[in-house]
Structure formats: structure tokens, C-alpha cells
Amino acid sequence: MLRLTALEREIIRHRLVLPECIAEALDDDAENIGLLCDQLNVLIDGDLEDISSENCHDPFMAREVLAECLEGSTYCGTSISAEGGGEISPQKLRAVIRTAEALASKLSPFIGREIIPATC
Numbered sequence: 001m002l003r004l005t006a007l008e009r010e011i012i013r014h015r016l017v018l019p020e021c022i023a024e025a026l027d028d029d030a031e032n033i034g035l036l037c038d039q040l041n042v043l044i045d046g047d048l049e050d051i052s053s054e055n056c057h058d059p060f061m062a063r064e065v066l067a068e069c070l071e072g073s074t075y076c077g078t079s080i081s082a083e084g085g086g087e088i089s090p091q092k093l094r095a096v097i098r099t100a101e102a103l104a105s106k107l108s109p110f111i112g113r114e115i116i117p118a119t120c
Contacts, residue, residue, distance in 0.1 A: 001049060002048040002049045002106070003046070003047055004044055005099070007095070008099060008102075008103045008106075010075075011069070011070070011073060011075045011100055012040075012044055012069045013044070014069075014075040014078075015075070016037045016041050019037040020033075020034075021072065022037065022068050025068050025071075033061075033065065035057060036062050039056050039057070040065060048107075063110065063111045066107060070100060070115050070116075070117040070118070073117060073118045074118070075096070075100065076118060076119045077118070079092070079096045101119060
């Protein structure tokens with residue numbers, strides 16, 4: 001079973017709302033990626049191991065989209081700016097970065113390759 005915490009889902013969703021950026025990064029069709037982002041937005045609330053051709057039109061690419069949600073994420077960068085501006089505490093920033101790194105470690109075996117999150 002592969003379930004995500006609330007913060008892990010928030011980090012992924014931060015990127016899922018930008019399917020055109022994901023499509024460009026993955027060199028794929030924006031319409032295809034947009035549909036995958038919509039499907040993943042629902043699927044990340046459950047068990048990610050349930051991603052299959054029954055509930056996702058392209059399970060392989062869905063996994064790549066998940067990886068891109070970490071590798072191309074601006075969530076940590078936004079959090080760094082927020083901490084610098086006093087909007088979040090240094091403790092919250094450390095929690096965000098630790099969570100992104102832990103999420104990459106959690107998803108890497110599922111994706112089938114190492115994921116290096118954008119944490120700065």
C-alpha cells in the first residue's frame with residue numbers, strides 16, 4: 001500500500017495544477033498530461049499502487065508525471081521565500097524539505113527510478 005500524507009499530497013498538487021509545465025518538461029502532449037493530472041489529482045487521495053489501466057489512461061506516464069511533480073516542483077522554493085518573508089517558521093520550512101525528500105524516497109521504487117526533488 002502506498003498512501004500519502006496531507007503535506008505530500010499538497011506538494012504534488014502544487015505541481016499538478018500546471019499541466020502545461022509538466023507537458024513541456026516531459027516533452028508530451030499537453031492534453032494527455034492535463035488528463036493525467038486530473039486523474040492523479042483524484043488517485044493521490046487513495047492507494048497509489050492502485051494506478052492501473054482501469055483508472056488511468058496511461059499508468060506509465062502517470063508515474064512520470066508524479067516524478068515530475070517533485071523534480072520540477074517550486075513548492076520548496078516558494079516555502080523558502082515564505083520563510084524569508086516571515087510567513088512560515090524555519091521549523092515549517094525544514095518540515096517541507098524533509099517531506100519532499102521523504103516523498104521522493106517513497107515514490108522512487110514505485111516509479112522505478114531515482115527521484116531527486118527540487119528542494120532549493
